[in-house]
Amino acid sequence: MSTSTAQSIQEQLIAIRRQLHAYPELSHEEVETTAFIRQQLEEADIRIVPYPLRTGVVAEVGGYKEGPVIAIRADIDALPIQEESGLPYASQVAGRMHACGHDFHTAAVIGTAFLLKEQEQTLPGTVRFLFQPAEEKARGALEVIASGALDGVQAVFGLHNKPDLPVGTIGIKEGPIMAAADGFVVEVEGRGSHAAVPEASIDPIVISAHIITALQTIVSRNVGALESAVVSVTRLNSGTAWNIIPDKAVFDGTLRTFDEHVRFAVRERFEQIARGVAEAFGGKASVHWLEGPPAVVNDGAWAEAARAAATAVGLTPITPLPSPAGEDFAFYLRKVPGLFVFLGTDGPQEWHHPAFDVDERALPLGAAFFAELAVDALNRIGKQTNPVRK
Numbered sequence: 001m002s003t004s005t006a007q008s009i010q011e012q013l014i015a016i017r018r019q020l021h022a023y024p025e026l027s028h029e030e031v032e033t034t035a036f037i038r039q040q041l042e043e044a045d046i047r048i049v050p051y052p053l054r055t056g057v058v059a060e061v062g063g064y065k066e067g068p069v070i071a072i073r074a075d076i077d078a079l080p081i082q083e084e085s086g087l088p089y090a091s092q093v094a095g096r097m098h099a100c101g102h103d104f105h106t107a108a109v110i111g112t113a114f115l116l117k118e119q120e121q122t123l124p125g126t127v128r129f130l131f132q133p134a135e136e137k138a139r140g141a142l143e144v145i146a147s148g149a150l151d152g153v154q155a156v157f158g159l160h161n162k163p164d165l166p167v168g169t170i171g172i173k174e175g176p177i178m179a180a181a182d183g184f185v186v187e188v189e190g191r192g193s194h195a196a197v198p199e200a201s202i203d204p205i206v207i208s209a210h211i212i213t214a215l216q217t218i219v220s221r222n223v224g225a226l227e228s229a230v231v232s233v234t235r236l237n238s239g240t241a242w243n244i245i246p247d248k249a250v251f252d253g254t255l256r257t258f259d260e261h262v263r264f265a266v267r268e269r270f271e272q273i274a275r276g277v278a279e280a281f282g283g284k285a286s287v288h289w290l291e292g293p294p295a296v297v298n299d300g301a302w303a304e305a306a307r308a309a310a311t312a313v314g315l316t317p318i319t320p321l322p323s324p325a326g327e328d329f330a331f332y333l334r335k336v337p338g339l340f341v342f343l344g345t346d347g348p349q350e351w352h353h354p355a356f357d358v359d360e361r362a363l364p365l366g367a368a369f370f371a372e373l374a375v376d377a378l379n380r381i382g383k384q385t386n387p388v389r390k
Contacts, residue, residue, distance in 0.1 A: 021103045053147050062127050108343075163351070165346070182263070186208075212236070237251070310369055
């Protein structure tokens with residue numbers, strides 16, 4: 001795919017991205033976003049495939065020649081954040097912002113659809129585009145899978161912008177690239193009393209403090225030096241007044257891991273500590289897990305193919321550090337082999353910051369990369385499916 005061809009649609013992609021940025025919608029509320037994406041695709045004569053999704057769009061290019069089906073995914077939802085970027089195209093919706101760059105992802109993949117449409121009749125198969133809702137709630141990918149939109153797909157690809165990588169670079173690695181993201185809620189039951197008579201209580205605040213301190217030993221004493229995990233308590237609620245020891249406390253937070261064995265071993269140890277510490281103080285603790293997406297684990301063969309595609313369009317492949325953030329693209333990779341990449345966008349702030357932004361020069365690079373990878377993937381899968389007989 002010629003980079004100059006992709007550069008020719010740069011201004012169009014910037015306009016698309018800025019329109020999306022100005023009118024963000026939250027997970028499962030992406031009604032106008034869905035309509036806008038459909039409009040852009042239909043104006044380019046790209047066919048929409050009617051899968052049963054309330055929000056989100058599935059489209060296809062190709063199919064004139066018999067061959068494999070691959071998918072490229074872009075997430076479309078925004079976050080409940082008040083934008084503080086000062087940009088002329090900043091969010092026009094109070095308390096809503098594309099602070100994770102999903103507007104960038106959507107525009108780049110629309111660009112890929114435009115580029116592949118130009119060579120549609122020669123494509124050796126079909127490219128399916130998944131404009132997915134509700135990534136921030138980690139539910140959208142499961143909804144797309146349930147709709148049947150992943151059926152028949154033999155490889156799936158996705159991207160995330162990366163503010164700490166310069167424009168012109170792309171992070172590609174085999175194995176885990178983003179973490180499993182689980183939440184937890186711990187309820188600690190004690191016995192309330194007057195604060196002046198603590199001996200009559202079983203203080204759930206003291207118990208919670210000891211549990212939280214003990215949880216910090218999990219990573220240092222139960223996770224191997226060459227493995228990785230993060231346990232963070234982010235909220236603690238208890239009590240109603242300064243002179244009352246309450247009878248209950250609740251705290252919650254998150255667990256991040258890259259390996260399934262570590263993930264469930266840490267969860268088991270977490271529960272042992274919570275229950276054991278609470279019982280030692282005469283109380284009780286129960287742990288409720290908010291199961292998030294598993295780790296995003298890339299296929300090695302597709303990582304190799306992606307490096308070649310990146311080089312072909314002028315991108316510099318690098319091996320990125322895995323991110324402890326979560327990504328529901330992981331659910332696709334549980335069903336179909338594929339790859340998730342980090343595209344350098346040289347942003348001023350990290351994801352989810354109210355002044356988040358991207359360097360829009362990366363838009364045509366992302367579009368060209370996926371177009372190049374899509375054609376290569378169709379050819380590779382086609383050769384594997386139909387080997388040459390001698």
